[in-house]
Amino acid sequence: MATTQQKAAPKKKSEGFTGVRGAFWVIVVCAIVAFTLFYTWFNNPMHFQDGAARENPADVWGTIFKGGVVVPVIHTLLLSVLAMSIERWMALKTAFGKGSLPKFVANIKAALNANDLAKANQLCDQQKGSVANVVKASLNAYKDMETGANANLKKAQKVAKIQQAHEEATQLEMPVLTMNLPILATMVTLGTLTGLLGTVTGMIKSFSALSAGGG
Structure with missing residues (x-):
């Protein structure tokens, strides 16, 4: 049987004050x-x-x-x-992040409703912070499922990969939040x-x- 190796999650890049270790x-x-x-x-x-x-x-x-x-x-x-x-x-x-979280979420929803992924990514870059990082990771995974090498996968597989990217991004942010x-x-x-x-x-x-x- 062929074995699949799980790709290691990348380390989180430091952005601003992340806590005293x-x-x-x-x-x-x-x-x-x-x-x-x-x-x-x-x-x-x-x-x-x-x-x-x-x-x-x-x-x-x-x-x-x-x-x-x-x-x-x-x-x-x-x-x-x-x-x-x-x-x-x-x-x-x-x-x-830098701005208001409710406003950021509302802007992201508006960009996604307009199917404007570039605008959504731009909002994440402007907002920064843990929420923006997780949203951006999910957006990048979605973009890869639609236009990248995984575009030919079934819908269920695409959803699973997007969820995996979301969970990995969340795990990268949690140490900063719970430190x-x-x-x-x-x-x-x-x-x-x-x-x-x-x-x-x-x-x-x-x-x-x-x-x-x-x-």
Whole structure:
């Protein structure tokens, strides 16, 4: 039997901002910033009534410092979530393209209704972004089915090849759209759990202080 080899999908070309691939280093930088602030600004004696003794906070910064080492951990997660959220916003903004998506889709439909593939391709080139890339891949596959080497195929085969081109183009775009989302979700969960840990730790310290004071 003759075996058919599936053609490997081409790699996606970078267009504009496609996301930060070194998320680990983003977290490291956020941790450095958080711990530096904790042990310099929050730890400053001016935030305590007794100065260098650091027992009685004089303002909110001193109170935050009294929360212990769990505070910079929470701040690390907070800064990381903010940084990764901005990164995702920038990447998705690039993926959306330059113009309005509803307007782009309406223009594509109008061009296809007029059977003007050249106009549709031009609209994709102007729009750019993930949606435009997927639409253009489907248009190129359709054009190849009509005028290219595959013009003699049956209708069902043509539809299957166009769908395959559409799916391959979608798979090329998905990594840009989903990059760092699992990391972001994990940090959000860890932030909540770390906050609860801080609450439990604070309650333990409070009851220990009451017990030591005979209350």
